[in-house]
Amino acid sequence: MDFLKYFENILMFFRLPIWRYLIYGIVFILIIVWLSFVYWTFRDARLRNTSAWFWALIVFLFNYLGLIIYLILRPPEYIEDVVERDLEIKRMEMLLSANFMRCPSCGKEIKDDFIICPNCRRKLKKTCISCDKPLNLEWKVCPYCKAEQ
Ligand SMILES: [Zn+2]
Ligand SMILES: [Zn+2]
Structure with missing residues (x-):
């Protein structure tokens, strides 16, 4: 009898409303984390110039698994880096071509010590x-x- 009473007490304890609120709280936090993942993936994919909506949907549907797949498959560099690198290459080309001048009449590259333009004379x-x-x-x-x- 004592044992039954004890068991009942345990059941009572777990029927307290605090457990329900606790579970709601945990579910709420999980949803927030999940949505943060979706948002982070969307932003990261857009920065990397890859299909942001597609990856956000993948993470939305598969959660952690989708996020792991995205982390493996995402392009390695941000689009800003690509733009920056292209600018750097252009700048280097400009510097290299600065040693050349252009013919005032035909626009072809000439060197500083040319007597006559080899293209238009x-x-x-x-x-x-x-x-x-x-x-x-x-x-x-x-x-x-x-x-x-
Ligand atoms: Zn002289
Ligand atoms: Zn010329």
Whole structure:
């Protein structure tokens, strides 16, 4: 009899409303965490320029499992990194091409010491009458040998 009474007391204890609230609380927290996963996946996928809605749906449906699959399959770099890297490459190309000038009439690349454009034959420089160095067309005297032009 004592045992039954004891058992009843345990049952009473677990029928207290506090257990129900506790379970509601846990479920509520799990839902919040779950939705955070979905939101995080959506944002991360968009930053990586991959299908954000698709991955958010996968995580919404499969929860932890979906998140793990996403973490394995997601592209390794953010879209900002890609843009940044492209800009860097463009900048390097600009620096490299800065050594070249362009022909004022045809726009083809020419070098600083070209006398004539190899493409359109435009005269770019004159040669010094004394030392044969390339001179700008408007120079009156050769800066290398002082010869009057
Ligand atoms: Zn030219
Ligand atoms: Zn000269």
